[in-house]
Amino acid sequence: MQAWLDQLRAEIGWLGHLPAGLVYVVAMVVACNLVLVFASLLAGEVVWLERRVSGRMQARIGPNRVGPQGLLQFLADGVKLLAKEDIVPRTADKPVFLLAPVIVFVGAFSAFAVMPFGEGLVAADMDLGLFVVLSLTSVEVVGVIMAGWASNSKWAVLGAMREVAQVISYELPLGIAALSVVLLAGTLNLTRIVEAQGGWVWNWYVFRGPFTFCAFFVFFTAALAGLKRAPFDLPEAESELVAGFHTEYTGFRFAVFFLAEYSAMILFSMLTAVLFLGGWSPGFGVDLGGPWTRWIGAAVLFAKTVFLLFVMIWVRWTLPRFRIDRVMSICYKVLLPISVVCVVGAAVQVLVAWSWIGTDGAFGAWLGGR
Amino acid sequence: VSQPRPDLGSGGEPAGATHFHERQEAVSRDVRTEEMVFNMGPQHPATHGVLRVAVKTDGETVLALQPHVGNIHRCAEKIGESVPFYQWVPYLDRMDYLAAMCNEHVGCMAIERLGDIEVPERAEYVRVIVAEVQRILSHLMAIGVYGLDLGAVTPFLHQFRERERGLDLLDHLSGGRLLYHYVRIGGVKRDLSQEWLDELDAFLTAVERRLPEYNTLLLNNRIFQERTFRVGVIDAETAVRWGVTGPALRAAGVDWDCRRDAPYSIYERFAFDVPCGASGIGGEVGDCFHRHWVRVREVEESVKIVRQALAGLPEGPVLGRVPRGFKPPAGEVYVRGENPRGELAVYLVSVGKQERAWRARCRGPSFSNIACITEVAEGALIADLVALIGSLDIVLGEVDR
Numbered sequence A: 001m002q003a004w005l006d007q008l009r010a011e012i013g014w015l016g017h018l019p020a021g022l023v024y025v026v027a028m029v030v031a032c033n034l035v036l037v038f039a040s041l042l043a044g045e046v047v048w049l050e051r052r053v054s055g056r057m058q059a060r061i062g063p064n065r066v067g068p069q070g071l072l073q074f075l076a077d078g079v080k081l082l083a084k085e086d087i088v089p090r091t092a093d094k095p096v097f098l099l100a101p102v103i104v105f106v107g108a109f110s111a112f113a114v115m116p117f118g119e120g121l122v123a124a125d126m127d128l129g130l131f132v133v134l135s136l137t138s139v140e141v142v143g144v145i146m147a148g149w150a151s152n153s154k155w156a157v158l159g160a161m162r163e164v165a166q167v168i169s170y171e172l173p174l175g176i177a178a179l180s181v182v183l184l185a186g187t188l189n190l191t192r193i194v195e196a197q198g199g200w201v202w203n204w205y206v207f208r209g210p211f212t213f214c215a216f217f218v219f220f221t222a223a224l225a226g227l228k229r230a231p232f233d234l235p236e237a238e239s240e241l242v243a244g245f246h247t248e249y250t251g252f253r254f255a256v257f258f259l260a261e262y263s264a265m266i267l268f269s270m271l272t273a274v275l276f277l278g279g280w281s282p283g284f285g286v287d288l289g290g291p292w293t294r295w296i297g298a299a300v301l302f303a304k305t306v307f308l309l310f311v312m313i314w315v316r317w318t319l320p321r322f323r324i325d326r327v328m329s330i331c332y333k334v335l336l337p338i339s340v341v342c343v344v345g346a347a348v349q350v351l352v353a354w355s356w357i358g359t360d361g362a363f364g365a366w367l368g369g370r
Numbered sequence B: 001v002s003q004p005r006p007d008l009g010s011g012g013e014p015a016g017a018t019h020f021h022e023r024q025e026a027v028s029r030d031v032r033t034e035e036m037v038f039n040m041g042p043q044h045p046a047t048h049g050v051l052r053v054a055v056k057t058d059g060e061t062v063l064a065l066q067p068h069v070g071n072i073h074r075c076a077e078k079i080g081e082s083v084p085f086y087q088w089v090p091y092l093d094r095m096d097y098l099a100a101m102c103n104e105h106v107g108c109m110a111i112e113r114l115g116d117i118e119v120p121e122r123a124e125y126v127r128v129i130v131a132e133v134q135r136i137l138s139h140l141m142a143i144g145v146y147g148l149d150l151g152a153v154t155p156f157l158h159q160f161r162e163r164e165r166g167l168d169l170l171d172h173l174s175g176g177r178l179l180y181h182y183v184r185i186g187g188v189k190r191d192l193s194q195e196w197l198d199e200l201d202a203f204l205t206a207v208e209r210r211l212p213e214y215n216t217l218l219l220n221n222r223i224f225q226e227r228t229f230r231v232g233v234i235d236a237e238t239a240v241r242w243g244v245t246g247p248a249l250r251a252a253g254v255d256w257d258c259r260r261d262a263p264y265s266i267y268e269r270f271a272f273d274v275p276c277g278a279s280g281i282g283g284e285v286g287d288c289f290h291r292h293w294v295r296v297r298e299v300e301e302s303v304k305i306v307r308q309a310l311a312g313l314p315e316g317p318v319l320g321r322v323p324r325g326f327k328p329p330a331g332e333v334y335v336r337g338e339n340p341r342g343e344l345a346v347y348l349v350s351v352g353k354q355e356r357a358w359r360a361r362c363r364g365p366s367f368s369n370i371a372c373i374t375e376v377a378e379g380a381l382i383a384d385l386v387a388l389i390g391s392l393d394i395v396l397g398e399v400d401r
Helices: A002-011 A013-017 A020-057 A073-083 A094-114 A129-150 A154-185 A190-195 A209-226 A251-276 A293-316 A324-357 A362-368 B015-030 B076-080 B085-093 B100-115 B121-149 B154-174 B194-217 B222-228 B236-242 B247-251 B288-311 B365-371 B382-392 B396-400
Strands: B036-040 B052-058 B061-068 B331-339 B342-350 B359-363
Touching: A002 A013, A002 A020, A020 A073, A020 A094, A020 A251, A020 A293, A073 A251, A094 A129, A094 A251, A129 A154, A129 A190, A129 A251, A154 A190, A154 A209, A154 A251, A154 A324, A154 B036, A190 A251, A209 A251, A209 A293, A209 A324, A251 A293, A324 A362, B052 B382, B061 B382, B076 B085, B076 B359, B085 B100, B100 B121, B100 B331, B100 B342, B121 B154, B121 B194, B121 B288, B121 B382, B154 B194, B194 B288, B222 B288, B222 B382, B236 B247, B236 B365, B247 B288, B247 B342, B288 B382, B342 B365, B359 B365, B365 B382, B365 B396
Parallel strands: none
Antiparallel strands: B036 B052, B052 B061, B331 B342, B342 B359
């Protein structure tokens, strides 16, 4: 974004007279707020998508009254939740109880700051992008355990316990599977990772050999578990734990948990698309050219994100829920070994490409190229 | 009360194990652990109504539990002793509200035997037809709700599509969707029309067509099997000891079905299989999977029975003569029938010259079936407890009556 700002400063006269630091800071604040608004609205629409898609899958209609096709349903729901009484249980640990949704919200939304929505459409283009995303999303767990503990409800404690056990476990295969892509790309910068997948569809990391192919599925499964989506929705298993860690939350605080959950879904879908499915590369090596390239790319990334969101919804409304011990054994006995094999395999692949084949040829570049 | 720690062994073990043992000792000495007592219900999504189960847990493991019933007790039996017989029949509907037709059937049979009332043959056929349609509806509900208990919402809503047709069917016959008061003392209220029979045929075809779909989503689903195999095993001995009946008893491998082994009405005229738990189906005999499997198979068998009844449906009246101000002679009867959830028995005592029973008592299957969880659920996880309660398919209206 800095380069783009510098260009703007050169082109627009009065902007050039302002101090560079000020322009950067103001632009940063504006960009972050844009991203926040965009992510919140999108999360609302994903709720709508979930309800409509599940409606179709369950031989019913789903919300279709507010706005065209019910698209504005989330506004109606939001207004309703705002109007609800905000109950804090008498036995709750009040400051912690009130702080918990804020932390969950921050964890889920702040990661969007380093997430590229399209070529150059990123609020903070960091070299540690992937690292930052994975760390910020882990902050959510802290909020959840605060919520579970402060509620002073047994169901909430059990839900929070499950959540912490599950999310922390699944961060291992998630991170390691992402590492196999990092090895091939040689960078943690999300924009660079996408640029390395330009051109044809076989340049997407999911198609660059068997190791990243497996890593894609490991990553997506671990993301499902990290997001507490079915079949891993144990922390809020409604038939067992009533509503899990947010049992005692009402009104807008509940809405914040809800929104954070869906925005995390968007985040991880987008991250999966960026890491494995070519990001904003449409998958055919034709330069669309012109000033619209950036926006077409953003639309392509958006389409991939929506597709992955659809898969998440599809899985949720098809499968029963795992049991807690099985969830753990899947993580440590299945996904973790596979992800380690993937990362070692990817390392060997890069080594082979560099040492024997060379990255000058097309095949070598595909195998281990940057 | 602290739970005894599992004995981690001593001697004959590698050195590391002893070290581990010592560490465990240290942990149990320094860290204060507590058992939690949960109140599952009466407002809980998985207790199928207002069952309250007090569960003592160690983390997620159930140490002990006690079901508390009585939250919707409505004095159905006492009412039976204070209103005339014909007025008591609709109260039977409200006991097991998912099997109202079957309840009426058994109740009316008891009253008829007490008063020696003849039932026309066509009425007996109609009773069997509606009772089996009711069994299909009840089992569809049980199958779908079990998916809901295990976290699969879609089969639940899919079965509502077929169940809706069945409810419409009984609605067109009786005017009620859930509570019918269609079976009357001496027969049934209305005759079947040709349109209704066509409608019934379409319903049966739809059920046969959709059942494999539900099995794809649940019975044959890998996660479903992992959740139900070897979970909540009620073996034959335990089942008989606790008086478990119905699909739960048959899933335990006890080959007993009132319709075949103690035939009532005209069930001896129909050929049908009694699905029974056996090794080779999957999991362990008597586990949650077997109970689900038995229900799925029973739906198929009920379809068979209805088709046979339709083929043999005779002409004639559907309501016999019942004297006005019906006062049965002194005596007592105990009549039982196979409800979707198990054996429903009605015990009536008449002292004669009275329009009402001197003593009315029901033996509901849900009550006996739910009792056994105190023994079966010990040592299970909370998720297994939910799976177990769901697989017993209780209706709280009948537990409390």
